[in-house]
Amino acid sequence: MVNRNIAKRVRVPSRSRRAPAPPPEFDRLVHERMRLGILSALMVHERLSFNELKELLQTTDGNLSVHARKLEEGGYVSCHKHFAGRVPRTDYRITAAGRRALEEYLEEMENLIRVTRKIAD
Numbered sequence: 001m002v003n004r005n006i007a008k009r010v011r012v013p014s015r016s017r018r019a020p021a022p023p024p025e026f027d028r029l030v031h032e033r034m035r036l037g038i039l040s041a042l043m044v045h046e047r048l049s050f051n052e053l054k055e056l057l058q059t060t061d062g063n064l065s066v067h068a069r070k071l072e073e074g075g076y077v078s079c080h081k082h083f084a085g086r087v088p089r090t091d092y093r094i095t096a097a098g099r100r101a102l103e104e105y106l107e108e109m110e111n112l113i114r115v116t117r118k119i120a121d
Contacts, residue, residue, distance in 0.1 A: 042094035
């Protein structure tokens with residue numbers, strides 16, 4: 001015989017019995033924190049130098065270099081190396097593909113937030 005008090009304690013609230021929505025398919029190239037920061041910064045600045053990005057994102061040379069290269073290999077940013085006087089300079093710009101990827105990522109994130117808030121209400 002089942003004790004009714006026990007059954008009441010383990011009962012799942014009705015709203016959590018709903019089938020969960022499938023998790024969003026975030027672009028893994030964009031979803032990483034540092035790469036998201038790079039793309040976001042380049043979205044609002046036409047061009048940023050390596051040092052400007054490093055200072056803005058408060059990161060190390062090696063960390064920025066690795067993540068910027070991944071975005072470049074993915075076609076999301078372009079990299080232009082040149083000299084300013086005798087000083088080597090690396091500038092980054094976001095590409096059209098990078099803009100689209102970031103906009104799609106933000107839409108997916110907004111949808112996730114909307115769904116989460118609706119479930120929480």
